Amino acid sequence: MSETNTTFHNPVIPGFHPDPSVCRVGEDYYLACSSFEYFPGVPLFHSRDLVHWTRIGNVLDRPDQLRLPLDSPSSGGIYAPTLRHHDGRFWLIVTNVSGDGNLLFTTTDPAGPWSGPIRLPDVHGIDPDLAWDEDDTCWCTTAGVAQVPIDPHTGRTLGPQRRIWSGTPGAKAPEAPHLYRIGEYWYLLIAEGGTERCHSVSVARSRTPDGPFEPCPANPVLTHRGTEHPIQNTGHADLVQGPDGSWWMVLLGVRPGGGSPGWHVLGRETFLVPVDWVDGWPVAGALSPEAPAPPWPLRPGPAVPVRDDFDENELAAHWVSVRHRPPEDCTTKERPGRLTLRARGGSLDEPDVTFVGRRQQHPACRVRAHLDPSRGEGGLAVRLDESHHYTVEAAPGQVRVRARIGPLTGVVASREAPAGPVVLRIEVTPVDAGYDARSGPDTVSLGFENPEGGFVELASLDGRYLSTEVAGGFTGRVIGLFASAGSVDIDWYDYEPLGS
Template structure:
């Protein structure tokens, strides 16, 4: 029996859950492609594909070679790649992004969005973050950046022409005008921006003009999207991008978060990608209802992709969803050394080190279970829930013993120890979201760490408050990543299993 949702049945929002912020979308024929920020992680800028705007499958990472993405070892967490714009023009895909820790604004092209993408075209004359690309009727390419300012460029060479000029920058006095996107729709050029900062006051506003340079008239209903000052379950809504659906309707993808727990509410998955319908009134866009279970678009939906919850590391290369902080040298991470195993060779001495050998996947569900079979005979390593170098919980194995460790800001401690048989051991982490708040100080979830016994039963060694692995505590722009690491010697992993725990 097909599991394809019927028209009118609700669909799950976010459409791309987990740490997938700053979505930018484009359409090529009947296909839709979407890119997100990746910050300090390598490979950079995940690329997704959909035929219905609802079900998305990651098909690659645009920056998957060291020649494309230079992130020095001292790159801060929440540094790296900010706010890509993805566009389809003249038979090619164009991706422009800011590397705040290296090359500044850079541009890439591809004929297939799954890759390979070109080496970077540097844009030394484009200053600012969150760059956008738009083409005029005569082929002129305009690059607009946060602030908001604009300059004409040659996207094939990176050359700029003339001085940047200031454009409309949102409401007077509004914080952080950013994420500009410029569109030609009907008889107007529309300038869409985010403002208010990417926290609870985030929002989307828009203005229109007759030319790409303006002057721009602000929409009288601005902000056209915000959840500031509300108790809506989706907060921090902003950083939007518009696209036309297959039936001619309009839609917006944007980022938001799902806070849980008591006051002030903590979000742990990072900023996620949401979808909302858009209608037009008097040539202004009106954003429709944003809901965790929104009405399905009025067209047939594709069969949802089956995403494997288990990786047995049988392929010669890692799947596209695996990411590592800053770099992933082949000599430190490979599936070719021991057939059917992931081999990690330690660089840094712990997860506090910016050069730690770590391979993880984004946590995408509020409650989930992860398991890994680790052989620590030649070293020390295990499984971790990571937000950054100063905020992580891990369970670490050495021959005959496991330890639960916690790093919370300046504090690092061994929480629990447990003897094991010498040899491979199954480590397990369960994240359980808070469902009912009984105390205003109650955290968003509980992170339980332990091992499995010979019969597969969970032996819990520690249950830790998840608020300390949240953006509200740690700061920054990223979300949790769960994965495997090595902190001494060489450690082998036979499989990694991630599965959501349903409400």
């Protein structure tokens, strides 16, 4: 996108990047997202224009920061960070629902390293927020909506935790609170209605950070519930002011596809919308796939590489694993220019599988990997969780496709393949539902490439079974590499978006 463009495309961070929290330092914006059961945790992005975001790392990239026991469920783990800058430091507060509760991390350089965890054992509730008042009191607000002053350096609470607002009467799940001092008021932004189709953003204000809070008469200030809008489940927002004084909101939403009820497969994504102020209340602009650009030059960052030849000693920041990544089971140091995966769990059904993947970020894509199974078995997988995944797996002289859909699992197809390394391939193709309300959102084709040329498709499977509407939970698809027996070596991995 050139600087002369007057529009931008939503989502601004596509794929499984939910619960965005944003802050600005000078002309630089930083944004963090939830990561749930994946390690490393809390992806961190940088932007100069709110539209183009570059991954600069992960906040939780060491085992001492992120403990995800093997018995922690998928869609457990890390929920809803809040990212703030105060007194020359970056602060990130987050909940690990798989055992450690609310944790606080800090750094002077957002690219890391971040500190070890400061524990907050007396702060209860998920989705914690941080805000400092003019006396430098730090207020921590959590879902519910409850609040307590804390010492952010020690994690000690400085008073009782008390309920300050319950959101709109009758609306469920008041959560994702963010507290701001804007002008003469303190504004409390929350999500409510649940994170499904009734998700919404509401706001209240007070003269003091601890209330009492007056709800906006126009609540919710943003929702797509009950509409035919292509972006649904809109909520969990955060406000940020641009250097020119304009206001913006980042939020999550989904892009459902197929027939009824619609299935979203990429997870909850990060969207951007402008905000105006009317009579002292924020008014969100129209959220659309193509929207007017911010009133400053757009500055595209470096493109995310679609191919990895594994030439570096460490994996790039966009690679994630399930719960942990023991270096002895996943390394680029054993064979130069190769990623070596050593099997731990035998399949994607198991919580300790050796897996490394990247988020699916486009409705249509092609993924290819050059894999050598001469020392074991492994392949490519489209993963939603342990009970919902498709794999194409290579063993010496054979390639097979497996499907796991809830309690059902088995080999869908298999075929002899030439001995030696093989190029495995997965293609995701959206489906035009047309007049058939039963149509799924896409098809997932799995197979391998014939050495003489061409794609040998072993199976084409309905993508709805790898959707949140079928599997439940809060994540999205991750497409990656795994080892199921012995060791496998991967020469390269290529992710190619197809279409828009």
